[in-house]
Amino acid sequence: MTPAELEIVWLTLRVGVLSVAMSLVPGVLLGWLLARWNSPLRALVQGLIMLPLVLPPVVTGYLLLKVFGVRGPVGMAFDAMFGERIAFTTAACVIAASVVGFPLMVESIRLSILGVDRRLEQVSRSLGRGRLGTFARVTLPLALPGIVGGSVLSFARSLGEFGATIILAGDIEGETRTIPIAVYGALNSVDGEAAALRLVLVSIAVSLMSLLAAFAVMRRQRSQMA
Amino acid sequence: MSIVELQIRHDFGRFALDVKASSEGPVLGIFGPSGSGKSTILNAIAGFMHPQHAHLSIRTRTVCRTPGGTVVPPHRREVGYVTQDALLFPHLGVRGNLAFSPRCLGLDSLGGKRILEVLRLGPLLERPVQELSGGEKQRVALGRALLSQPQLLLLDEPMSALDARLAREVLALLLEIKRTLQIPMLLVSHEESEMAALADDCILLENGRVVAQGPPLQILARPGRLGGFDNILRLEVARHEAERGITWLALPGQQQLAMPLATAAVGQAVSVGIHADEIILCRQRPDGLSARNAVRCLVDSVSEAGTDSLVRLKVGEVRLFVHVTHAAVEELGLKPEGDVVAIIKSNSVVRLQV
Numbered sequence: 001m002t003p004a005e006l007e008i009v010w011l012t013l014r015v016g017v018l019s020v021a022m023s024l025v026p027g028v029l030l031g032w033l034l035a036r037w038n039s040p041l042r043a044l045v046q047g048l049i050m051l052p053l054v055l056p057p058v059v060t061g062y063l064l065l066k067v068f069g070v071r072g073p074v075g076m077a078f079d080a081m082f083g084e085r086i087a088f089t090t091a092a093c094v095i096a097a098s099v100v101g102f103p104l105m106v107e108s109i110r111l112s113i114l115g116v117d118r119r120l121e122q123v124s125r126s127l128g129r130g131r132l133g134t135f136a137r138v139t140l141p142l143a144l145p146g147i148v149g150g151s152v153l154s155f156a157r158s159l160g161e162f163g164a165t166i167i168l169a170g171d172i173e174g175e176t177r178t179i180p181i182a183v184y185g186a187l188n189s190v191d192g193e194a195a196a197l198r199l200v201l202v203s204i205a206v207s208l209m210s211l212l213a214a215f216a217v218m219r220r221q222r223s224q225m226a
Numbered sequence: 227m228s229i230v231e232l233q234i235r236h237d238f239g240r241f242a243l244d245v246k247a248s249s250e251g252p253v254l255g256i257f258g259p260s261g262s263g264k265s266t267i268l269n270a271i272a273g274f275m276h277p278q279h280a281h282l283s284i285r286t287r288t289v290c291r292t293p294g295g296t297v298v299p300p301h302r303r304e305v306g307y308v309t310q311d312a313l314l315f316p317h318l319g320v321r322g323n324l325a326f327s328p329r330c331l332g333l334d335s336l337g338g339k340r341i342l343e344v345l346r347l348g349p350l351l352e353r354p355v356q357e358l359s360g361g362e363k364q365r366v367a368l369g370r371a372l373l374s375q376p377q378l379l380l381l382d383e384p385m386s387a388l389d390a391r392l393a394r395e396v397l398a399l400l401l402e403i404k405r406t407l408q409i410p411m412l413l414v415s416h417e418e419s420e421m422a423a424l425a426d427d428c429i430l431l432e433n434g435r436v437v438a439q440g441p442p443l444q445i446l447a448r449p450g451r452l453g454g455f456d457n458i459l460r461l462e463v464a465r466h467e468a469e470r471g472i473t474w475l476a477l478p479g480q481q482q483l484a485m486p487l488a489t490a491a492v493g494q495a496v497s498v499g500i501h502a503d504e505i506i507l508c509r510q511r512p513d514g515l516s517a518r519n520a521v522r523c524l525v526d527s528v529s530e531a532g533t534d535s536l537v538r539l540k541v542g543e544v545r546l547f548v549h550v551t552h553a554a555v556e557e558l559g560l561k562p563e564g565d566v567v568a569i570i571k572s573n574s575v576v577r578l579q580v
Contacts, residue, residue, distance in 0.1 A: 119313055122274050125300035126307040127327035127374045133301075137326070141317045 001198055004173070005182075009202055012178040015090065016158040019097035020151050023105055027154075028147060031109025032139070053103040057163025060099060064168045068095060092169035093176050097161045101154030108153060112146020113139060145218045152214030156207050179203045229378060229410035230254060230284055234270055236277035243267070243277070243434040253404060253411045255425030255442055263434040264414040268380045271412065272307050273300035284378050285410070304329070306371030306379040306409075310387040312363035314355040320366050321351045327374035338373060344402055345369045361392040365399065372407065379403075379411040385420060393420075395578045398458050398497035400424055405460075421445075422547060423458050457500045457546050458578070459483075463490050472572060477521065478542020484518035485575035497578040505548045506569040507537070509558055519570040521546075525560050539568060 001009075034046050052060045068075045068086045075086050086092055116139050124134040140147075162180040169176035171185060183199050186192030229251035236243045243263045256264045269275045271282055273289065276297060282290040284305065289298040314323050324333060324347065331338040333351075342348050345365045350358065358366065364384060371379060384400070385393035397420055403409065404424065415421055421428055421442045428442040438445050461475040464482050473488040475498070483498075490496050511520045523539035523546065530536075535555045539546040546568060550560075560566065 117313070119309070120315060122272070122300065123307060123313045124315075124326070125274075126272050126303070126305055126380075127370065128301045128304075128329045129327070130299070130301050133328070138315060 001202075002195075005195065005198060005202075007174060008177055008179055008182045008199065009206075011090070011093075011174070012159060013206070015093045015097055015178055016155045018094045019101060019158045020105075020155045022094060023098045023102050023154060024147075024151060027102065027105040027109055027150065028140070031106050031143075031146075031150075032113050032135070034106065034110045035113035049106050050103045052100050052164075057100060057161070058167060061096060061164030061167030064092075064096060064099060064164060068092065068168065087168055088170045088172060088176065090169075090175050093161075093165055093178060096164040096168045097158035098154075100161050100164055101157040104157055105150035105154040108146045108150030109143065110146075112143040112149075115146070116142045148217045149214050152210050152217070156210045156214075159203065159207050159210070227286060228283070230271065230412060231282065231286075232267065232271075233279075233281040234267065234277045235279040236266070236270075236275075241434055245431070245434070245436055247429050247436050247439060249427045249429075249439075251410045251412075251426055252408070253413060253425045253427070255421045255428040256412065256414045256431060257416065257421050257428055257442075257445060258431030260416065262431040264431055265382050267431075268307070268382050268412065268414055271303075271378075272305050272380055273298065273303050287377075304375070304377045306374060306376035308364075308367050308371050308379065308381050308384050310383040310385070312360075312367035314358075314363055314366055314370075316355060318355070319351075320347070320353050320355060320358070323355060323366055324351075324370050324373055326370060329375050330373045331375060333373070341369055341372045341407070344406060345372075345399060359392075360388050361395055364388065364392075364396050368396075368399065368403070372403065372409065376409065379409050381411055381413045381415075383414055383416070385417065386415070391578060393417075394458055394499050395497060397423055398460050398578055401458060402460055402495075419458075423545075457502060457505075458497065459500070459544060459546075460495050460497050461544075462495050463488070463492050465492060472518065475575075478544060479522075481521055481541060483521065483570070483575060484572040485577065486572060488577050499576045499578050500546070500570060500574055502536070502547045502549045504570065504574040505546065507548060507550060507554065507558060507560070508567045508569060509565075511567050512569075515569065516571075517569050518572040519568070519575075521568045521570065523566055523568050525562055525564045525566055527562055528555055528560050530555075539566065 030049060034042060065087060066072050070079065070085050070087060078084065078086055121134050121138055124138045129137060160180055165178065166181060171177055171181050179199050179202065183196050186196035227250065228248045231248040232245055234243055234245045243266055245267060256267060258264055270277050270280060271284065276290065276292055278292065280290050280292045284303065288296060289303050315326065333342060345368055347365060347369050350362060350366065355363065385396050388396060401424060404411065413424055425442045428440065428445040429436050430438040430445045461477065461483065464474045464476040466473050466487065468487060471487045472484045474482040474484055477483050485498060488496060521541060523541050526538040526540045526545065528535055528537050530552065535550050535552055537548045537550055537560055539548060548568065558566065
């Protein structure tokens with residue numbers, strides 16, 4: 001692999017890790033809310049969160065551009081505060097990857113929190129732990145397999161993110177050119193097929209490894225709980 | 227002092243709970259068929275559900291007054307909550323479970339050690355909870371609740387998931403807790419023997435309403451209610467007679483009770499069960515008796531129900547329940563404070579252990 005290709009792989013991994021890091025706290029909170037909140041509004045919130053899973057990624061990217069672009073409200077506010085733009089930077093790649101991977105993370109966390117016996121939480125309350133203490137000491141550790149699994153799924157999803165990224169972040173070498181974008185670019189250039197193939201193989205390897213890691217973690221957690 | 231005061235009205239749609247009761251315990255039993263609202267009462271006291279109309283006090287402290295009044299959150303109610311499935315935290319070991327409460331007595335403190343000793347938790351401390359047997363799990367759950375220094379122990383069918391032998395052992399432990407740690411308890415159960423052995427006061431619940439309250443025997447002995455049950459005793463080993471295969475247990479008033487040779491040190495407390503049907507009553511100690519035990523007792527009470535009578539005997543603070551026919555009650559002239567001798571074969575005294 002050439003140094004430029006290595007840089008592409010490195011950028012892709014960084015974007016994946018950062019997008020998971022960014023989604024983790026809101027993902028856990030929303031997963032918990034959707035699992036434990038009994039309200040007619042719940043379905044609506046759940047639907048909104050799930051939307052990026054079924055929307056064409058290009059549409060998601062377009063909507064994100066409307067918000068984070070130089071003329072979008074968040075983009076303008078950011079520019080006014082820091083004198084920088086968000087769109088067409090690595091940050092834009094992270095945002096696109098986060099939004100697209102978010103439904104996978106939230107759903108996995110929601111399911112694992114649903115699987116936590118509420119009576120264990122009640123016992124914790126009666127033993128003197130408040131809501132927050134119970135969440136931190138009972139709910140969270142017991143939902144950990146789902147949180148780890150959801151994180152890895154969201155990470156793996158970010159590795160393949162193309163549609164929303166190309167709209168919001170474009171194709172800038174060293175800044176927004178992740179593996180899928182580089183593969184697309186290489187296939188469109190005259191003699192890029194060999195480079196594309198190398199990146200495809202790396203992509204397969206990284207994705208497969210992260211999925212295997214997720215399964216291993218989930219299996220270990222499950223056997224500990226059993 | 228009342229251990230608990232209950233006023234609950236809650237409409238669940240297909241079922242309405244309307245309960246008013248108070249008790250000085252120290253152990254209040256809530257007895258009734260399944261679906262009568264027993265567990266709902268415990269959940270309301272623990273703070274897991276808020277009844278539409280309620281006034282609940284635990285040892286004179288109001289914890290819930292609805293609508294519109296104080297509702298103390300569950301973690302400030304200071305109750306210990308133990309259910310039939312021990313509900314141990316699977317991600318923590320035995321020690322982590324026991325020390326979970328922020329109110330937990332130190333496991334090394336005097337009080338903490340005493341609880342560990344009564345429940346024999348010392349050898350289990352470093353074990354993962356997945357490796358515990360059903361009885362061990364229930365012991366840990368009881369220890370966890372007791373170590374959190376509760377004002378009231380809520381027991382929701384604590385023995386119903388265990389087989390008969392383990393259930394009797396846990397019952398013996400609860401008796402020991404009652405005697406040594408003196409924590410008031412609220413026991414939900416549909417087992418007569420558990421109620422009779424443990425409760426001092428009893429509420430009979432049917433379809434969400436209190437239909438009777440009083441001493442357990444009076445409540446349990448209502449027509450059609452009486453079932454066969456065991457006596458559970460916790461007694462100290464007085465001496466062994468290895469050559470005759472007998473262990474003697476100490477009873478109050480210098481009396482002793484023979485049982486098959488047991489591996490236990492002299493002075494150690496052991497739990498034994500005696501079935502109420504296996505005790506014979508006589509007016510005087512008979513001659514030439516094959517049974518080893520002829521225990522002098524006083525009659526505490528006689529309750530009639532259906533075709534049988536249930537006689538409660540006392541030997542010091544030890545209570546023994548005996549099933550006899552109405553005819554026998556008349557013939558022997560059994561009445562409260564009368565003398566009687568209880569004949570028990572040593573083989574009928576069964577050791578209970580986990």
